[in-house]
Amino acid sequence: MKKILVADDDVTIADLLQQALEAEGYETYKATQALRFYDAVIERQPDLILLDLLMPYLEGEDELHLLQMNPATQRIPVIVVTALQEAKQEEEKYRRLGVVEIVTKPFDLDKLVGVIKRTIG
DSSP: OOEEEEEOSOHHHHHHHHHHHHHTTOEEEEEOSHHHHHHHHHHHOOSEEEEOSOOSSSOHHHHHHHHHHOTTTTTSOEEEEESOGGGGGGHHHHHHTTEEEEEESSOOHHHHHHHHHHHHO
């Protein structure tokens, strides 16, 4: 079973994504605090990360840099799920940091699931 880590400080969104992804057959974990995100990645070794860029204390871009610095985490695909509309304009920068897709909020859940399936099966 493929593992997905949902990193979003909005607990309602994190819960929604977790329930939807578990219904699709994925094993999911949540990290609703940015300061616990990296520890969760190391502990769970997910096959995919859904990452909100706008989290308190440590922004998503910082989290992406942390992932890229560690050979054990730098190849984990990341789908950014963010309210930051400008993220699409900086897509190339995020792709260099391991992001495979940027999905802006509000998002279509079916389309997001489709992106996940294309990314990790």
